[in-house]
Amino acid sequence: MNDDLRNLKPYPMVELARRKAEVAARGIEVLDFGTGDPQEPTAPHIRQALLDAVPAVSQYPTIKGLPELRTAFADWFARRFGVTLDPETEVLPTRGSKEAIFHLALVEIDPSEDRKTVVYPEPGYPVMEIGSLYAEADLHAVPMTAANDYRMDPSQVPADVLAKAKVVWLNYPHNPTGQDLPEPMWRAWIDAQQEHGFLLCSDECYTEIYFDEKPRSVLEFAREGVLAFHSLSKRSGMTGYRSGMIAGDAEVLARYRACRAAMGQAQTVWTQHASIAAWRDEDHVAERLRTFREKRRVMTDGLKALGLDVYDTRSTFYLWVRVPEGESDEGYTARLLDAGIVVSPGSMFGPGNAEFFRVALVPSVAGCEQALERWRGL
Template sequence: MTARGDDARASAPSARSFAGEAPMNPLLLGGGEYPFLKLARIKDALLPAAVRPIDFSIGDPREETPDFIREALRAAVPAVSSYPAVAGLPELRAACARWLDRRFGVRLDPESQILPANGTKEAIFLLAFAVTGRDATRDTVVIPTPAYPVYEAGARFAGAHVHLAPLSARDGWRFDPGSVPDEIWRRTALLWINYPHNPTGATLAREGFERVHECARRFGFWVASDEAYAEIHFGAAPPSMLESGVDHVIALHTLSKRSAMTGYRSGFMAGDERLIAALKRFRPNVGVATPDFVQRAAIAAWSDDEHPVDLRERYGAKRELFRAALKRIGWAIAASEATFYLWIRAAGGDDVGLTERLMRAGLVALPGSFLGPGGEGYVRWALVPTLGECREAISRLESVENR
């Protein structure tokens, strides 16, 4: 290296040395990585160039958003645009309340117990910020795993202590509050539960929610019940945690899966008015109000109960196709009672190995271990590609070893 070169390096710091010196949240410098970024690296290395990949890894439905919902959005785009309000349009909160009543028989006050969200992902990420920080003895967020990764990300960025509670095949991936020691519950600010469950497709009966509720009342913590898949079911309609009472509870619902509206970013929170009131104070700081024209589309979507039936039929058809095919080739599926995920057992418990073999056949799935402890040994298979792609995937599966 010449002296000139050395000088040049000293006067123009490399991107690496700059990042090393600049202040940065340590969570952005550590080893934790969003599961889909990890998966992208495996994809780059293993997907064959000559085969068109079919992606079963992400829960982003390829179904069309119903026409009447798109029309409601178009009709609501204004000539003059204004900032939307965090509390949302009264008509939207009323439509959400009517849906909760029709779907679960739960009656809530749209003014004090319902709040729209810009998709539930942001609401999930931000919730720990609103409920931790005041009391150093209540610093813990409990997360049953495997789980949607944003529960943990939000808790960690909020500076909370995270307690992971692995679910197990033995219990059908149903959360039992007795599996967490009392001394953890005494420190708990927030518990996340998610039924129907991503990734296993397990459901929780009303008594299961009641047990969680008793524990929350006894120890005085909040329960966030993420019910994103409440409408994606193939037998009896799964219950909401709200059915066992609204005190200590906030339930989260989204149009992403129910109405094939992932791109609209629209959902809502419903439950204990003390927490809704706190969120009304917190959320204006963050800029997460939903645009009014999206809210108009959401009103149309929550007011109609027919299109989710149609969507369920489509997922049901793909589900039956795969269940029959996997049975024929000797692969085992666990849980998978609801949601559009199949939870497939990996031979020898090697979920990353099975994902890699699938990848070589041009099939993308998500290793269960990427979603936390308890997920090892299973692969999550999202039934989101088109029916035609599903048929093509089945012919490729025959060549993948998993017995």
């Protein structure tokens, strides 16, 4: 086995599933605030679009995807961000953003080159790092903390790292903290991209889960040397469908498209039809947002009433909560687990985060209230 991979910790969500199964085996009903996979049903018209698209004869789908899908996404992007994309060249369907993030480094990184650093946020979504390891890139994690408001700032990254950076990942709204990026910092990243010539990749899968101002897309600020990664998983409650989209620099997308043919990452035709229905509709998105707003209110108020310090943010369905004084994240979350409450210890998102734990607003409002009841008993 590849030595770099042998030393990887278990994938965080796999570890969470293992712990959850352990508690369930003890006969305790588990309230799962671990993995970011909410339980609200997918809108009926999206499910129907999928069913209607299952053909009698099923043949290989294409990497490029159906023109109707690319147009539906480009139309949505123009409505949402005011940016016009060419559906022919500036849009590429994916099987969810996870695989697209993972595979990108395999295309962009040449391990024999000097310039092969991938820069990514920590705490953050682990796939940016893991994909880069598989591609034999050099890694540079940018430590973000409550002290710098979890805002990834190019001035925090040493100039020699930026000079060797091949890919820089941003993720706003940010998993796990829910933080957003202000406009001047988007512009600072575009300036850094233009100065150093790296590929600026923005993971935007949470832009539709917000409770105040609408989050921005990197493509509002530039297109050359820039890619935005979108997904229907969180926006439309379609994690099981595996449907995402990359938009941006046509030249970069052309080489990624060419390489993806061998990766076997074409979206199934029925998923593409369900995705068209999803990108063309905002009602179900507004409905989901109402639900998350309510769960967020219940959990934030409830945790604060328990004396816990909830980090103040405006987006995503995560709460980033400080571990009580004198406890470790592992110890505290293990105690919660004993009471059947699954949350993610901050350390799962990279070293230096042990003062926090993440609560994903997955259970229903009633489940949230039940969890708070148990929490009070601790």
